[in-house]
Amino acid sequence: xxxxxxxxxxxxxxxxxxxxxxxxxxxxxxxxxxxxxxxxxxxxxxxxxxxxxxxxxxxxxxxxxxxxxxxxxxxxxxxxxxxxxxxxxxxxxxxxxxxxxxxxxxxxxxxxxxxxxxxxxxxxxxxxxxxxxxxxxxxxxxxxxxxxxxxxxxxxxxxxxxxxxxxxxxxxxxxxxxxxxxxxxxxxxxxxxxxxxxxxxxxxxxxxxxxxxxxxxxxxxxxxxxxxxxxxxxxxxxxxxxxxxxx
Numbered sequence: 108x109x110x111x112x113x114x115x116x117x118x119x120x121x122x123x124x125x126x127x128x129x130x131x132x133x134x135x136x137x138x139x140x141x142x143x144x145x146x147x148x149x150x151x152x153x154x155x156x157x158x159x160x161x162x163x164x165x166x167x168x169x170x171x172x173x174x175x176x177x178x179x180x181x182x183x184x185x186x187x188x189x190x191x192x193x194x195x196x197x198x199x200x201x202x203x204x205x206x207x208x209x210x211x212x213x214x215x216x217x218x219x220x221x222x223x224x225x226x227x228x229x230x231x232x233x234x235x236x237x238x239x240x241x242x243x244x245x246x247x248x249x250x251x252x253x254x255x256x257x258x259x260x261x262x263x264x265x266x267x268x269x270x271x272x273x274x275x276x277x278x279x280x281x282x283x284x285x286x287x288x289x290x291x292x293x294x295x296x297x298x299x300x301x302x303x304x305x306x307x308x309x310x311x312x313x314x315x316x317x318x319x320x321x322x323x324x325x326x327x328x329x330x331x332x333x334x335x336x337x338x339x340x341x342x343x344x345x346x347x348x349x350x351x352x353x354x
Contacts, residue, residue, distance in 0.1 A: 134312035142293035158225035185252035204229035271308025
């Protein structure tokens with residue numbers, strides 16, 4: 108009877124671990140052309156895409172008055188930009204499709220992105236300079252952040268907090284805006300972010316090349332559950348062996 112009770116407990120714990128291991132995994136990638144030729148004085152719209160690589164839909168808030176996702180009523184996007192060369196930031200750059208108006212968030216209001224689908228949007232806009240020679244480039248890096256919930260945070264660059272440190276991660280795309288005689292763009296490339304549960308520091312998803320062993324990190328819940336399940340099954344097999352030997 109004692110053995111049967113132990114078996115029941117181990118099976119219950121195994122199912123509990125499996126329930127954690129099959130929980131939804133949030134994951135996304137950011138798409139953008141990394142080589143763009145522009146003309147002098149042109150209003151440039153930086154086209155981008157958000158692709159949902161996760162198991163559940165990304166549901167954005169109906170509006171973005173400010174605050175954490177639970178206050179706004181859904182997931183919240185974010186973006187960052189820096190520049191070198193003649194620098195887009197000093198040429199009227201704003202986030203969103205309208206030069207001089209920060210209307211970035213309006214493109215996401217009330218939008219849902221199902222798994223394996225993507226949303227096209229305008230990351231930002233600027234005016235190409237008229238005082239730079241043909242062939243001169245602005246070199247810009249962009250980040251796209253995604254707050255799934257108050258604690259589940261995605262980013263293309265490093266993130267750290269209490270008890271965890273992923274500051275070494277960087278998958279921000281570098282885009283060259285080169286002055287030429289006509290507008291053209293390279294094929295869009297996709298850059299996968301990391302998603303972290305900031306409440307406990309666990310890494311929920313990341314690109315395959317990211318070496319989490321080199322960070323101060325917490326194992327992913329799914330991996331941890333599989334490890335625990337393996338130990339439980341090992342104990343179960345050992346108990347069965349002992350019972351057979353004592354029979």
